[in-house]
Amino acid sequence: MTTGCGCGGGSGGGGCSSSAKEPEVVVAVEPxxxxxxxxxxxxxxxxxxxxxxxxxxxxxxxxxxxxxxxxxxxxxxxxxxxxxxxxxxxxxxxxxxxxxxxxxxxxxxxxxxxxxxxVPDCDEATCVRYFESNRGRFHSAPLLAVRHILLECAPDDAEARHVAHSQAEVLLLSLQESPASFADLALKYSACPSKAQGGSLGQVSKGQTVPELERQLFTLAPGLASKPLESRYGWHVICVDQRIEGQPLPYEAVATAIRTQLxxxxxxxxxxxxxxxxxxxxxxxxxxxxxxxxxxxx
Incomplete structure (x- = not known):
């Protein structure tokens, strides 16, 4: 994966990469x-x-x-x-x-x-009941075809962040008037290696971008985002070219994961x-x- 802004754009797919962590169990105590x-x-x-x-x-x-x-x-x-x-x-x-x-x-x-x-083993009936009660949780991950322009700045440089945000808003206004200029503007202004591909990150699924960007990215509908999105790398002007929603998964596909979780x-x-x-x-x-x-x- 290409380094730089961390989005992996230079390799033709994936967003600003990070590793996800499983949630920890916290037991109430009195400190x-x-x-x-x-x-x-x-x-x-x-x-x-x-x-x-x-x-x-x-x-x-x-x-x-x-x-x-x-x-x-x-x-x-x-x-x-x-x-x-x-x-x-x-x-x-x-x-x-x-x-x-x-x-x-x-x-x-x-x-x-x-x-x-x-500890007794969780039986099949318990796992099936959990699946039936939580069907909304068991879907394949959505996929987004994304282009972006990264205006890079250090996370602790407030002045540079302000300047980058202002520049991102100017680029967004320009793209709203001329959507076909995205590739040219990416090549000129983006700090991401993906600028060589017109800003294209390819298909992005969950877990391939840094968390703060992912939370915003996967709420977007297809088209040019109405405002710049912020991440640790700077400000991103985003265009979602395609959104493929996740599909419900059958019990057989998640049975092992459910049993392990329970x-x-x-x-x-x-x-x-x-x-x-x-x-x-x-x-x-x-x-x-x-x-x-x-x-x-x-």
């Missing part, structure tokens, strides 16, 4: 640390084993948050759960079988959860309940946990 205002780190212990300030300082980097207090809570909670799991592993004498890509701690945790978190949901609930059980049975001091999640859930 309350029991610590005085004079303490830089709370004093937290699990069944008499203290979570050291050094461990919390190291863990902190994995828990970005809006405030330091929240980040410290998240780091301390993760370390409490890790210590609880390690203590349970030692209590049960879990024998290690290290798999590919695992270290010993990861292997021991996996084997512990396989042993103690039992099974993952059941597993996540069972795991949270297991972690809550460990917390409830332990002597955890210095942090108030009414529920628990962990990186294992994500």
């Amino acid at each position: 309350q640390l029991i610590a005085s205002s004079e303490q830089e780190w709370p004093i937290v212990s699990v069944n008499g084993v203290q979570i050291t300030p050094e461990a919390m300082a190291q863990e902190l980097q994995y828990h970005p948050a809006e405030s330091r207090e929240e980040a410290v809570f998240l780091a301390a909670r993760a370390l409490v759960i890790r210590e609880l799991l390690q203590q349970r592993i030692r209590e049960l004498g879990v024998l290690l079988e290290v798999g590919a890509g695992e270290n010993e701690e990861e292997a021991a945790t996996r084997l512990l959860l396989e042993r103690e978190v039992k 099974q993952q949901g059941v597993w996540q609930k069972a795991l949270v309940q297991y972690l809550q059980t460990l917390i409830g049975a332990a002597d955890v001091r210095g942090i108030a946990l009414q529920g628990a999640d962990s990186p294992l859930v994500q």
Whole structure:
């Protein structure tokens, strides 16, 4: 795929590329640390084993948050759960079988959860009911044949963004009067390699553009967009030459995905309940946990 603006236009298809992320599961907790205002780190212990300030300082980097207090809570909670799991592993004498890509701690945790978190399989009837209740979610992705003119500017340059937006509006007015000039204007003004093909990005489906552009792009009807669209790369003057709507998918095409999704949901609930059980049975001091999640859930 051609680099540059990131839209992949130079390769004859696809939009500004990005990778999509699956949504994370969040379990409600109360972020309350029991610590005085004079303490830089709370004093937290699990069944008499203290979570050291050094461990919390190291863990902190994995828990970005809006405030330091929240980040410290998240780091301390993760370390409490890790210590609880390690203590349970030692209590049960879990024998290690290290798999590919695992270290010993990861292997021991996996084997512990396989042993103690039992989840029933989702049966066919449950999957079919879910499909029937959510038919609107199961369609093939729409396809758009798109041309664009990219007026490039840095995402943090407010002045350049203002200038680029003004220029995009001028080009849009010109195209409304003379639609046939799109290729000439793309060649002259666009910062995307697709300018050599008259601005054509080919057929674009979901997941092929950066999210902020995709959200706008797939709401458009065929024709010249009525206003410029903004992305991290700048401002885009867009023309949708063709829009092919997605088609409903039969159950057979999505059965495996439905079963995996439902099974993952059941597993996540069972795991949270297991972690809550460990917390409830332990002597955890210095942090108030009414529920628990962990990186294992994500």
